[in-house]
Amino acid sequence: MSAGITAGRFIGCVLVGLAAGLAVSPPGLSAQGVTTAGLFGRVLDDNGGPVAGARVEFRHVATGATYATVSDEAGRFGLSNLRPGGPYTLEVTRIGLSPVTREDLTLSAGQRLRLEVRLSETAVPLPELAVRIETDPEFDPTRMGTTTVVNRELIEALPTISRDFTGFARLSPLVAVDEMGTSVAGSNIRFNPVSRGASSTP
Incomplete structure (x- = not known):
């Protein structure tokens, strides 16, 4: 009976000792499983206002591994699971603002590095713009509407018996020729004078 009581007391003492040891264990033991780090911060302008849409790149120089994100409407950004x-x-960039670069940054396991980045306004240089205007020889601002051009080559290639130049005018779908005269685009013949040499006919 006494042996059973002694064994029970011994086991109870061991359990109490383990519980006390866990209670006073160093806080570093609970973080031994953390093997990554994080980067968090805000992107602000010269007036302290948030900058949304800024591209944030965090590059490991030795390996070239790059982590990237974009700042939100409040200018905040965050990168997790970074290599210690x-x-x-x-590098922080935004169109219309001067880029910012910070080098030689290091991270330790379990660290959450916080940074504040300020971007300044900058003038974006534009390439020189040269405008060249050329006059189209076929364009005449006084001539309006549809035009049909009958050049010399076409005139020489077309057969004609009467040698009447109005026969060539019929090549345009807008021209109608009858005994009354020549009409263009359905207008009255009086509004379409035709000149031949020194004489003018309706």
Whole structure:
């Protein structure tokens, strides 16, 4: 009976000792499983306002591994599961603002590095623009509407018996020729004077 009581007391003492040891264990033991780091921060302008849509790149110099994200409406950004160590290079860019670069950044396991980046406004240089205007010889601002051009080559290639130049005018679908005269685009013949040499006919 006494042996059973002694064994029970011994087991109870062992359990109490283990519980006490766990209670006073160093806090570093609970973080031994963390093997990555993180980067968090905000992108602001010269006035302290948030900059949305800024591209944030975090590059490990030795391996070239690059982690990238974009700042939100409040200018915040975050990168998790980063490899501890370094050096790292941070690059923040935004159209219309001067880019910012920070070098020689290092991370330790379990660290959550916080940074504030300020971007300044910058003038974007534009290439020189040269405008060249050429006059189209076929364009005449006084002539309006559809035009049909009958050149010399076409005139010489077409057969004609009467040698009447109005026969060539019939090549245009807008021209109608009858005993009254020549009409263009359905207008009255009086509005379509035709000149031949020194004489003019309706």
